[in-house]
Amino acid sequence: MAGRPRASPALGVADALTRDAVEHWLRETDEARLETLWAAADEARRDYVGDAVHLRGLVEVSNYCVRGCTYCGIRAGNRGVERYRVSADVVLDCAHKAEEFGYGTLVMQSGEDYGIETDWLAGILRRIRRETGLAAITLSLGERPDDDLAAWREAGADRYLLRFETSDDALYRHIHPDLPGKVSDRMAILRRLQELGYEAGTGIMVGIPGQTHASIAADIELFRGMDMDMIGIGPYLPHPATPLGQESARRQTEDDWPPDQAPSSELMTCKVLALTRLARPDANLPATTALSLVNKAGGRAHGLQRGANVVMPNLTPLREREKYEIYPEKAAVHETAAAINDSIMALLAALGRTVGTGAGARRRS
Ligand code: SAH
Numbered sequence: 001m002a003g004r005p006r007a008s009p010a011l012g013v014a015d016a017l018t019r020d021a022v023e024h025w026l027r028e029t030d031e032a033r034l035e036t037l038w039a040a041a042d043e044a045r046r047d048y049v050g051d052a053v054h055l056r057g058l059v060e061v062s063n064y065c066v067r068g069c070t071y072c073g074i075r076a077g078n079r080g081v082e083r084y085r086v087s088a089d090v091v092l093d094c095a096h097k098a099e100e101f102g103y104g105t106l107v108m109q110s111g112e113d114y115g116i117e118t119d120w121l122a123g124i125l126r127r128i129r130r131e132t133g134l135a136a137i138t139l140s141l142g143e144r145p146d147d148d149l150a151a152w153r154e155a156g157a158d159r160y161l162l163r164f165e166t167s168d169d170a171l172y173r174h175i176h177p178d179l180p181g182k183v184s185d186r187m188a189i190l191r192r193l194q195e196l197g198y199e200a201g202t203g204i205m206v207g208i209p210g211q212t213h214a215s216i217a218a219d220i221e222l223f224r225g226m227d228m229d230m231i232g233i234g235p236y237l238p239h240p241a242t243p244l245g246q247e248s249a250r251r252q253t254e255d256d257w258p259p260d261q262a263p264s265s266e267l268m269t270c271k272v273l274a275l276t277r278l279a280r281p282d283a284n285l286p287a288t289t290a291l292s293l294v295n296k297a298g299g300r301a302h303g304l305q306r307g308a309n310v311v312m313p314n315l316t317p318l319r320e321r322e323k324y325e326i327y328p329e330k331a332a333v334h335e336t337a338a339a340i341n342d343s344i345m346a347l348l349a350a351l352g353r354t355v356g357t358g359a360g361a362r363r364r365s
Contacts, residue, residue, distance in 0.1 A: 054360030065111025112142030201230030207264020234290030277307030
C-alpha cells in the first residue's frame with residue numbers, strides 16, 4: 001500500500017541526499033553501490049506511490065511547430081518533415097481506444113502549433129469529457145498564452161506537461177531559442193498552470209551536449225523545491241536533421257566534449273530517475289519512451305524498477321506517428337497501439353506490478 005514511508009535501511013540513502021551527495025551519485029560507477037541506489041528508489045516508489053503503474057495513452061496531435069529548439073526533430077526549420085494535424089475524430093478515436101485498453105487518462109502532445117486553435121481544442125476536450133469516461137486529460141502543447149491555458153482548463157483539461165529541459169540558463173538559451181520579442185520562461189508558465197488549477201508536470205533531458213553532472217544535480221535540487229505532480233526524465237537522443245544533433249555528431253567524431261559532460265546513457269538516465277524519486281517520493285515519474293529506446297531490451301523495465309510508476313503508451317495512428325519524429329526511432333512504426341499495449345501489459349505482469357485505475361493523480365505525502 002502507498003502511504004507513509006516505513007523506516008528502512010534503504011531510505012538512509014534519501015536522508016543523505018544533499019546536492020553534493022546527488023552529484024556524487026551521478027558520477028558513481030561502482031555497481032554494488034548503484035544497486036543500493038536502485039533499491040532505495042524502488043522502495044521509496046513502493047512506499048509512496050505503490051505497485052500500480054498508471055498508463056496514460058499518448059496522442060501526438062500535430063507536428064507543426066513555430067519554434068526552433070535545436071534538439072527537436074519537428075522544429076520549424078526542419079524542411080524534411082511532412083506536417084500533419086489530426087482531426088477531432090482521430091483524437092476521439094484515440095480516447096476511446098485508451099478506454100478500451102483500460103488506460104485512465106489521455107495525453108495530447110504536439111509541437112507549438114497555433115493552428116491548434118483555442119476553441120477547436122476546447123471543443124475536443126468537451127467531447128472527450130462527454131463521450132468517454134476517462135478520468136483525466138493532459139495537455140503538452142508547448143508555451144501557449146494564458147488565455148488558451150485558461151480556456152482549456154475550463155473545457156476539461158486537468159494536467160499540463162512542460163519540461164524545463166535544463167536549469168542551466170545559458171544551455172537552455174542555446175537549445176531553446178526565444179521567439180522574437182518573447183523570452184521563454186517555462187518556470188513562470190508552470191506557476192501559472194498551477195494557479196489555473198492544473199496538475200503540472202515538468203522534466204529534463206539527460207546528456208544534452210554541454211550539460212554537466214553539476215548541472216543535473218541542480219535540476220534535481222530544483223525538482224525537490226517545485227511541487228510538481230509529474231516529472232519526465234529521458235535521455236537526449238541526437239536527431240541528425242537538427243543543429244544540436246549535428247553538434248553531437250561532430251563532438252563524437254572529434255571526442256570533443258566539455259569538461260564534466262554528463263552522458264546521455266541509459267545508466268545516467270536511471271540515476272537521475274532514481275535520485276528524483278528519492279527527492280520527490282510522491283511524484284508521478286514515467287519510464288519514458290526515450291529511455292526505452294536507449295536500451296530496447298531493458299530500458300523500460302529498468303525505469304520501472306528504479307523509480308518510475310507511469311508509462312505512456314502511444315495511441316497515435318501509424319500514419320501520423322511516423323511523422324512525429326522528435327528524436328530518431330520515436331515512431332516505432334511497426335508497432336500498432338495494440339502491440340504496444342500487449343508488450344507493456346506483459347512487462348507489468350513480469351515485474352509483478354499492477355495496472356493503475358482512475359486518474360492516478362499524485363497523492364501528496
Ligand atoms: N512542444 C511541446 C512538446 C515537446 S515533445 C513542448 O515543447 O513542451 C516533449 C519532450 O520531448 C520535450 O520536452 C523534450 O524534453 C523531449 N525531446 C524532444 N526532442 C528530443 C530529443 N531529440 N531527445 C530526447 N528528448 C527529446
